[in-house]
Amino acid sequence: MTTALPPLPLDGDAALLRVRPVDGDADEVVAVExxxxxxxxxxxxxxxxxxxxxxxxxxxxxxxxxxxxxxxxxxxxxxxxxxxxxxxxxxxxxxxxxxxxxxxxxxxxxxxxxxxxxxxxxxxxxxxLRPARLAPPTLPHGALARAAAALPQAQQLNARCGGLHAAAWCAVDGTLQFVREDIGRHNALDKLIGARARAIRGGAAAEGFVMMSSRASHELVHKAAMAGIGVLACVSAPSSLAIATAQGLGVQLWAFVREARATRYA
Structure with a gap:
């Protein structure tokens, strides 16, 4: 059991909370859910x-x-x-x-x-629930490695609590454009989809791909396809249904994108 203290001030957001572990003598930071x-x-x-x-x-x-x-x-x-x-x-x-x-x-x-x-x-x-089949952009060599290397530094909230997933919108060359974090990987992607939609309405370029800090699940592939995103890259493993869904929808699916490794499954 922990004792909740007032939320940490962080740019006006209450995404993090200080708690005192029962057997500890110092506060820790956890993600709000x-x-x-x-x-x-x-x-x-x-x-x-x-x-x-x-x-x-x-x-x-x-x-x-x-x-x-x-x-x-x-x-x-x-x-x-x-x-x-x-x-x-x-x-x-x-x-x-x-x-x-x-x-x-x-x-x-x-x-x-x-x-x-x-x-x-x-x-x-x-x-x-089958969106239209996509035509993914061609990624140049090194794009996935560049995005994977930049993602940890972009996870500013996760660096403080260790409990949040991140979804990043990346340019075709792998440069991170913007990042959204949440305790749920699906929520993080939804936030990113919303941010990308606003950027497109504002005239920003739509071409690129998503880099995520999680495993690759069916839900992530399907959400990406529904948003017209043709490339999804994840740092961890894919599921069988994620692979099948990506193949069926034309989503280019990469997993184990970490430590100079990247495996394409669809």
Whole structure:
């Protein structure tokens, strides 16, 4: 058992918390994990467990990767209610046209930092979630190694607590453009998808790839494909379903991208 102390001030974000171990005499830093509820035009859609950081990016990225939105322009605004004692609520307001489409397949899901299929009700629902096949960009030699080498230094929050995953958007040559962190690897990717969508709307170049600090799961591959991302690289191992999904969707999947090694599986 630990004793929670006030959140550490970190650029105004409460992503980290000081705790005192029962058998220790000094504080440690841990990542904050809390329920984050998402509503769309007043209707509850999902509750995820995540880190309260970059929440507007998370709302947009989650909506895009789950197929709630077809593009970022369908999200009108996000209201963040952090006054509740039981968690945070992200109230998304979307266009009326998109709301009608969402009502046709309203989904209730309970998220977690582990694995899952976001509340799908049947195997048929799972196999029906198939985005268009992609055409990945060609990466020059050394791009993956450059991204893998830069990722640890870019994980500023993880450096303080050791408990957060990171997803980085990289230029084709492997240069890191921006990074998002979360206690859940899927949440980190959703945040990155949201940040990338905003960058594209602002005129930034869309070509590049994702580098992640985690293993490669089906959910990560599928989210990348839903966002139109053609290359996914992970520092750890892939699962069999991740490989099969990447092959089916045309996602270029790399795993074990670390220590001068990179293995392509799709």
């Amino acid at each position: 809390m329920p984050i509820a998402l509503t769309v035009n007043g209707i509850s859609q999902a509750v995820m467990l995540g880190t309260p950081l970059d929440l507007e990016d998370f709302a947009l990225g989650f909506a895009l990767s789950e197929g709630w939105l077809a593009h970022a322009g369908e999200l009108l605004d996000v209201d963040i209610d952090d006054s509740r004692a039981d968690g945070i609520e992200l109230a998304l307001r979307i266009t009326a046209a998109r709301e009608q489409g969402l009502k046709l397949r309203r989904r209730q899901l309970a998220g977690r930092t582990g694995c899952g299929l976001c509340g799908l009700e049947s195997l048929a629902d799972f196999h029906a």
